[in-house]
Amino acid sequence: MTSTETTVASSGSEPNITDSSLYLDGVPFERFAAMRDTPGLVWHPYGDDGFWAATRHEDVQQISRDSETFSSAIGHTNLWDLEADALEARRSLIDTDAPDHTRLRRLIAKSFTPKNVKRWEDTVRAIAVELLDDFAASGGGDWVEKVAAPLPIRVILTMLGVPVEDADYLVELSNYLVEGTGDEQSIPPDAFGNTTELRLLPFNSPASHALFEYGEALAAKRRAEPQDDLVTMLVQAEAEDGDRLTGSEYKNLFHLLVFAGNETTRTAISQGGVALADNPDEWRRIVSARADDDEAVGAAMIETATEEVLRWSTPVMHMRRTTSVATEIAGTQIAAGQKVVMWYAAANHDERTFTDPHRFDVGRAENPHFAFGGGGHHMCLGAFLARLEVAILLEEMADRNLVLTRRSEPIRTPSNFVHGILSVDLGCEVSP
Amino acid sequence: MIAENDATPAEIADPVRMIIDEDACIGGGVCEMLEEATFLLDDDTVIAAIVGDGLLARERAEIVVDRCPGRALSFVEIGSGLEAGTEGRSPGEGDED
Numbered sequence: 001m002t003s004t005e006t007t008v009a010s011s012g013s014e015p016n017i018t019d020s021s022l023y024l025d026g027v028p029f030e031r032f033a034a035m036r037d038t039p040g041l042v043w044h045p046y047g048d049d050g051f052w053a054a055t056r057h058e059d060v061q062q063i064s065r066d067s068e069t070f071s072s073a074i075g076h077t078n079l080w081d082l083e084a085d086a087l088e089a090r091r092s093l094i095d096t097d098a099p100d101h102t103r104l105r106r107l108i109a110k111s112f113t114p115k116n117v118k119r120w121e122d123t124v125r126a127i128a129v130e131l132l133d134d135f136a137a138s139g140g141g142d143w144v145e146k147v148a149a150p151l152p153i154r155v156i157l158t159m160l161g162v163p164v165e166d167a168d169y170l171v172e173l174s175n176y177l178v179e180g181t182g183d184e185q186s187i188p189p190d191a192f193g194n195t196t197e198l199r200l201l202p203f204n205s206p207a208s209h210a211l212f213e214y215g216e217a218l219a220a221k222r223r224a225e226p227q228d229d230l231v232t233m234l235v236q237a238e239a240e241d242g243d244r245l246t247g248s249e250y251k252n253l254f255h256l257l258v259f260a261g262n263e264t265t266r267t268a269i270s271q272g273g274v275a276l277a278d279n280p281d282e283w284r285r286i287v288s289a290r291a292d293d294d295e296a297v298g299a300a301m302i303e304t305a306t307e308e309v310l311r312w313s314t315p316v317m318h319m320r321r322t323t324s325v326a327t328e329i330a331g332t333q334i335a336a337g338q339k340v341v342m343w344y345a346a347a348n349h350d351e352r353t354f355t356d357p358h359r360f361d362v363g364r365a366e367n368p369h370f371a372f373g374g375g376g377h378h379m380c381l382g383a384f385l386a387r388l389e390v391a392i393l394l395e396e397m398a399d400r401n402l403v404l405t406r407r408s409e410p411i412r413t414p415s416n417f418v419h420g421i422l423s424v425d426l427g428c429e430v431s432p
Numbered sequence: 433m434i435a436e437n438d439a440t441p442a443e444i445a446d447p448v449r450m451i452i453d454e455d456a457c458i459g460g461g462v463c464e465m466l467e468e469a470t471f472l473l474d475d476d477t478v479i480a481a482i483v484g485d486g487l488l489a490r491e492r493a494e495i496v497v498d499r500c501p502g503r504a505l506s507f508v509e510i511g512s513g514l515e516a517g518t519e520g521r522s523p524g525e526g527d528e529d
Binding site: 065101102105106109110112113114115375376377378379384 | 472503
């Protein structure tokens with residue numbers, strides 16, 4: 001499509017917000033601020049065409065909540081389109097509209113409700129304590145490798161019912177998947193015995209083939225011998241009308257749970273650790289609230305600090321929708337079949353919504369962030385699990401009086417999608 | 433754990449009665465997180481249900497309605513003749529906009 005009466009981004013010297021290498025220096029906040037100040041949505045060239053970029057909190061929310069107009073099932077939920085057969089082969093909960101979405105989501109939502117997530121509190125705490133004690137004993141190290149990565153992957157694998165001895169293998173696969181969100185992959189297309197065309201695999205990664213195979217083998221074991229775990233629940237899942245997950249739905253869901261349960265919370269903890277090291281006064285606020293005689297003071301602080309870590313980290317920086325009908329957002333006319341991209345990373349720093357948005361404020365009272373999306377049907381399934389993991393980590397760090405310090409610049413993930421940190425060296429001392 | 437909702441209209445400032453649209457509920461659990469004394473997701477269906485009398489202060493009700501990912505919550509005025517719960521929701525009544 002050609003747009004005539006619109007503001008066009010990245011003409012001339014403006015940074016191109018889709019350029020993955022741009023994010024090696026961090027989120028382009030100045031560019032996003034300029035886009036937020038531009039009336040309407042901003043047309044952004046991409047490939048042979050382009051997309052409408054929504055950067056204000058209000059606009060992202062409006063788009064996110066209207067899943068009929070702004071479809072997840074058309075095209076793809078990433079910037080690039082997929083061919084029809086690839087989209088079908090890769091389709092998961094994320095790329096589905098109602099009523100399919102509602103049916104799929106209800107099949108697994110049970111395991112992720114606030115009440116049911118709390119059942120995992122002891123498991124999460126035990127893993128967090130072990131990782132933190134090791135990290136403190138060695139005086140710090142690579143925060144991502146030692147704490148941020150292992151905590152969420154170990155939690156989700158425990159929930160899924162993956163045997164402990166296989167955890168390293170799935171972490172390895174998961175790391176290859178992350179590569180698939182960038183520009184280069186370190187493994188050949190036929191790695192892990194893959195014979196499927198890469199375009200038919202999530203993240204175009206042969207590791208997806210291996211993860212599918214692993215998930216299917218585990219499902220077969222659980223059908224034969226049910227356990228009290230998520231995979232058993234999935235293979236037994238049956239909706240009210242007797243509907244079950246298809247083979248393709250199951251393996252894509254297993255894949256989604258391993259990847260999403262791993263990468264996103266890893267990012268929240270990675271970015272959170274850096275933020276706490278960079279803002280020692282904010283960390284002291286958490287420690288002193290937690291030490292207050294009134295337990296409610298500490299609990300309230302952990303709650304607001306967790307939400308602020310989530311806002312600050314914004315692990316997924318955008319999601320795309322495609323218009324099913326012609327519509328209008330913020331005065332911009334949008335034809336049917338166009339891409340609309342919700343930039344959560346921009347909306348989470350919108351000065352119209354957040355007081356002093358570039359300040360890391362662990363006591364922030366009003367914090368309607370979009371770390372789990374902008375609301376509506378596709379709200380992050382694992383939101384309460386992610387909150388639990390971040391909250392427990394903060395509690396255990398505060399109770400141990402650990403102080404993080406920055407010893408290196410973070411090495412960031414070259415991705416316009418995942419706000420990741422590959423590694424960062426943090427010091428860790430026990431404060432007297 | 434089900435928290436007991438023993439509040440009466442007299443104890444809640446400006447109370448309203450919550451209504452759930454079962455078909456729209458996606459089991460997101462935001463209501464249970466925000467108001468655990470009033471909402472609980474059913475263990476089998478994962479659809480939200482009301483615990484107790486379903487009364488909330490208007491200010492809180494507006495927040496829960498706003499945050500519900502399935503747009504499945506609304507509220508009615510007390511004494512409107514509609515009972516709390518999943519039935520009796522008539523179009524236009526209790527809708528926010």
